[in-house]
Amino acid sequence: MESNSKSRKEFVLIKYAVFSRLLVLFLTILWRSFLQPYDTSAVLNPPCLHHKEVTEDSPPPLDAFSKTLENSVVWDSVYFLRISQCGYEYEQTYAFLPLLPFFISLLSRTVFAPLVPLIGLRGVMVLSGYVVSNLAFVFAAIYLFRVSVIILKDTEASFRASVMFCFNPASIFYSSIYSESLYALFSIGGLYHLLSGASNAAVLWFALSGCARSNGILNAGYICFQTMHRAYEALYLKRRVCVLVTGFLRCVCICLPFVAFQAYGYYNICHGHTLDELRPWCKARVPLLYNFIQSHYWGVGFLRYFRFKQLPNFLLASPILSLAVCSVVSYMKTRPELFISLGFQATEKEKRSSAKLYSLKDDALEPAVKSSSNDGNRDIRQRRPSKKKDVVVTNAAAKSNSPATSGCFSADVFPFVVHLCLMTATAFFIMHVQVATRFLSASPSLYWFASHLIASPKHRKWEYLIWSYCAAYILLGTLLFSNFYPFT
Secondary structure, X not given: OHHHHHHHHHHHHHHHHHHHHXXXXXXXXXXXXXOOOOOOHHHOOOOOOOOOOOOXXXXXXXXXXXXXXXHOOOOXXXXXXXXXXXXXXXXXXXXXXXXXXHHHHHHHXXXXXXXHHHHHHHHXXXXXXXXXXXXXXXXXXXXXXXXXXXXXXXXXXXXXXXXXXXXXXXXXXXXXXXXXXXXXXXXXXXXXXXXXXXXXXXXXXXXXXXXXXXXXXXXHHHHHHHHHHHHHHHHHOOOOOOHHHHHHHHHHHHHHHHXXXXXXXXXXXXXXOOOOOOXXXXXOOOOOHHHHHHHHXXXXXXXXXOOHHHHHHHHHXXXXXXXHHHHHHHHHHHOHHHHHHOOOOOOXXXXXOOOOOOOOOOOOOHHHHHHOOOOOOOOOOXXXXXXXXXXXXXXXXXXXXXXXXXXXXXXXXXXXXXXXXXXXXXXXXXXXXXXXXXXXXXXXXXXXXXXXXHHOHHHHHHHHHHXXXXXXXXXXXXXXXXXXXXXX
C-alpha cells in the first residue's frame, strides 16, 4: 500500500516537474517577445581555432527557427555551446567542465543529427543543450523525492520538498544550457545509490557530478562521513578496518575526473613552452588551472566580493542565504549533540536506520551487529557501564524518538546539513555572492527544512513567504536572464 502511494506521488511529481519546465519556457518566450536583449553578440559564431568546420553555403530551410534558438543562448551558455562545437580554445574556457558539452556534442551528432540539414549544426547543438538540461532536471526531481523518502521517512513531506525543487528560485538555470541540471541529477542520484547501499554506483554518480561542476568533489564528504562511522563501528566490533582503505579509494575516484581535467588543461596550455612563455599558474608548485581562472578572470577569492558596490548582489542572494543559515541553526539548536560529536552521539536506533550512513550493513557483520543491540537505543561509544552515561544515553534515545528530532531534524540529515553549511560559507565568503541562488539550489536539506516550515502550524506565514520568493525569482529570472541582463 505504501509503495503504491509512493508510485502515485512520483507520477504526480513528474507532472509538476514537466509543467514547471514548460512554465519557464513560456515565460522566457514571453519576455523575449516584449524586450530587446541587452547584449546581442551571442549569435556571433566565428570559426573554430583548432579545426576546420564544414561551412554551410546556404541558410538551412528552417533558418528562422534556427536563429530563434541561437538568439536564446546567453551568458555561460555561450561558453558551453562553443566548447561543444570547437573544444577548449582559450584559457578561461577551462572554467567550464566537460560533462555538459560532451552530452550536447553526443546528442547533436547522434539522436538529433537528422535535424542538421534543417536547422544547421549550431541550432541542433542549442536544441540538444536544452533537451539535456530539462530532461536531467526531471530525473533530478525524481531522485530528490526518493532520497527524501529514505531520509525523512515521510511521503508527504518528501513530496512537498520535491515540488518545491520543481519551482525553486533558480529555475531558469535548470531550463537553460547550464550545468546545474546535470550536477543536481548526478549529485542527488549518487545520494540515492549511497543511501540504498550501492556505494560503488554512488561513487560513479558523484564522480560524474564532479565532471559537471567543480563543487561535485564535495560529495566525497558523504563517503568520508560514512567511512568514519563505519570504521569506528568496525573497530568496536574488532573487525579489520579495511573500510578506511575502501573509503579512501572511493574518495579518490570521486575527485579523479576533476583532477584529470586540470591535468588536461596543464598539458594543453603549459606543455611544450619555454619558461618565459609559461602562464603564471603553470609555474606554481601546485598548478591549479581552475583556481587561477576563477581568481584572474572573475575575481573570485576570500572576501574579495565584500565591496559596497556589490551590496545589491548581497541583497539578491539574501533570501537563499537566510533560508540556508536558518536551516543550519535550527538543526544545531535541535540536535547540538550531533554537531559536537560529528554524529557519534546518534542513538543506536538512528544508526540502524534505512539510510545506511552510519552502520556497517554487510551480511558478514549483520549477526554481530544484531547480537550487540540488546541494550536498546544505547550509543555505540558508550558501552561501559556507568549510571551517569546511562542517564545521558536514555535521554538521548527518548529525544531521538520525539517528533522534534524526526524528519528534517533526524540524525540522517546531519551530513546534509554539514554539506549545506560548507556550501553556504563558500558562497558568502569566497564566490560571487549572487551565484548562491543557483549554487545552493541542489542542496536537499534546504528543501526539507522549507517543507518543514510550510507544514508547521506555528509557521504559516513562512508558506506564503517561501512560495512568494520562488515565484518572484522565477519571474525575475526569466525576465532578466533570458534578455542578457544580470541575475545570478
